[in-house]
Amino acid sequence: MNQAPASPRPSGCPIDHAALAAAQSPTGCPVSARAAAFDPFGDGYQQDPPEYVRWAREQEPVFYSPQLGYWVVTRYDDIKAIFRDNITFSPSIALEKITPTGPEANAVLASYGYAMNRTLVNEDEPAHMPRRRVLMDPFTPEELKHHEPMVRRLTREYVDRFVDDGRADLVDQMLWEVPLTVALHFLGVPEEDMDLLRQYSIAHTVNTWGRPKPEEQVAVAHAVGNFWQLAGKILDKMRLDPSGPGWMQYGLRKQQTHPDVVTDSYLHSMMMAGIVAAHETTANASANAIKLLLQHPQAWREICEDPNLIPNAVEECLRHNGSVAAWRRLATRDVEIAGIAIPAGSKLLIVTSSANHDEGQFADADLFDIRRENASDQLTFGYGSHQCMGKNLARMEMQIFLEELTRRLPHLKLAEQAFTYVPNTSFRGPEHLWVEWNPAQNPERANPALLQGQHPVRIGEPSSHAITRPVEVQSAVEAADGILRLRLASPDGKALPRWSPGSHIDVECGDTGLSRQYSLCGDPAETGVWEIAVLREANGRGGSAWMHEHAVPGARLRIRGPRNHFRLDESAGKLILIAGGIGITPISAMARRARELGLDYELHYSGRTRRSMALAAELAALHGDRLRLHIKDEGGRADYAALLAAPQDKAQVYACGPQGLLDALAGCCAAWPEDALRVEHFHSTLGTLDPSKEQAFEAVLKDSGIVITVPADQTLLTALRGANIDVQSDCEEGLCGSCEVRVLEGDIDHRDVVLTRAEREANGKMMACCSRSCGGKRVVLEL
Structure with a gap:
């Protein structure tokens, strides 16, 4: 049943049936007017997909589109759950033509022997994961490092061509050809006619995700057929000598040891799909990112001044205006999504660009914030076992593009123009991106040494240390x-x-x-x-x-x-706030908040001398007799053992100060309910790794479908990154909680200072930067 913002009818259905058109969903429920009008090929969707479906995200998060014949899903949690369950939600239609072609175009494709097979993108289990495991190594961060010099050299060469012109179309003059060249090098494909490959790639996009008119379908079919034959010829050449460094040659070598997994037809399909996937999305994402940054001049200036911000800026660009607007899945059984009954066999259009603007996941989601701490939660690369394998190659390229442009053309501006997009449901980027600048202001003219510099590239998700x-x-x-x-x-x-x-x-x-x-x-x-x-x-x-x-x-x-990481529980029945020395700083803010809310609280502040106690006069004025100063030189030593001797109903104790004070308070609160005492930590050695005392263990990543081994001399966080799995992190000492992962099975040796006692005993989560499996036993994680 489609949900809409209307008062419930006597029958319990929230839809006013009488006010709606005759269109019905496969479940027999009338389709709302906005759902009936949904058109992903129109200019509204092409220009700004998240804004176009805002109404759905806010009012009708799952709806049926009779024009498209798909159920459309728009919210973050629902889309992530769909990606997580690739059995219920099959990827098999991801590369299916969204607009069926006519018999004439089909005959053209057949004349070229076009026989596109399943690839990693649209393959079901049990075939998918064995192939992914066999072919994944070249995509790991360690292997991708080898490509950085080539990407940087190409980028500089292309910038050299227009740096003194004062005006350029970045799409035509750099952002299409560099990713295409990188893709060809990565795949091991000899560089053919790039204009021809671009034409073929666009045709493939239109053929699969677009709505070509009947008169256009034949021309598109010829381009796709030629693309198919070219891919086959290139693969035949590679078979003569599969010893090269490319991913396709790697696949050919793996075919020798895994002939049932890496088949001829599979390699042919991957050759064609790989050329598109490895370059088109990166080209579009790069154009979107530069356009977005130049539309926000302050953000552009900030990355010009501080290149450390670029990795997270890339992530925020992917979130705010990514190159993959939507993806597709097929329901293999009757299922509910957000309370809506979805019959088996239903096709789903999951609008990832809408999920990336979901207020439930991203605060101020429409705000473009290059310092957003959870920007890496974006779903532009998908999630789970079918997440984009090339995501880190794309991140690398985008970082290098931005670094080179901000260093050499910090005065870049968008030219006046109207942006156009190739109409399709899924891939989006401006067809042209005109920029302008004054060549006389090029900083390299005054400082030629500028051309020798470069900033280290972050391969993988960004580190919040740099934000x-x-x-x-x-x-x-x-x-x-x-x-x-x-x-x-x-x-x-x-x-x-x-x-x-x-x-x-x-x-x-x-x-x-x-x-x-x-x-x-x-x-x-x-x-x-x-x-x-x-x-x-x-x-x-x-x-x-x-x-x-x-x-x-x-x-x-x-x-x-x-x-x-020291958050106040405002629902507590009573607050006992304790500070020692400089530890008064967080406690003072808590006391102020308790006073504002009218909570029952008392504030204890210990120090050696009155002169050494910051904020004392201010605290006295704010809190009156709720403040107790315990000044050692004035004989006012605190008796916390007496204060905390008996547990107080619904009370919480918050403390910050020297470690000796915190240890003493832990002893005083031993009889209190678990987790009644909460303390602030800035340093921890609990997670310090001593390989001679550790045991290796296996981690099963349920959502990704892979198993990784965590050696004795490596943290789980490091092992996850090495396997191309994105995990946020900050302190990497077990202090902050940003690298938390969900534990589905297994006992954890918790070494953080974030989780409460109850959370540790529940064994439902762990900090990837420091905690490990107990006794080297296998754990199952929701990753």
């Missing part, structure tokens, strides 16, 4: 002995990202290579400013000393975050 933002020190005042209180603001005066009590930021200490974490201690409602307090540590490693010397008013700092 920094500039802030300016607005004020720096002494808050107590040895404690500097800083107010930080955005240099452009714009609001800073929102934060919640318990959040911290990471501050880079100039060029020292040091990075330090500081809790935010101001008022979360003050969106234009962040406040931190920095204790100068006499025996530290130099970070606090650098901050005290360099964080002066007007200074620029680079920060990461904010992140919150």
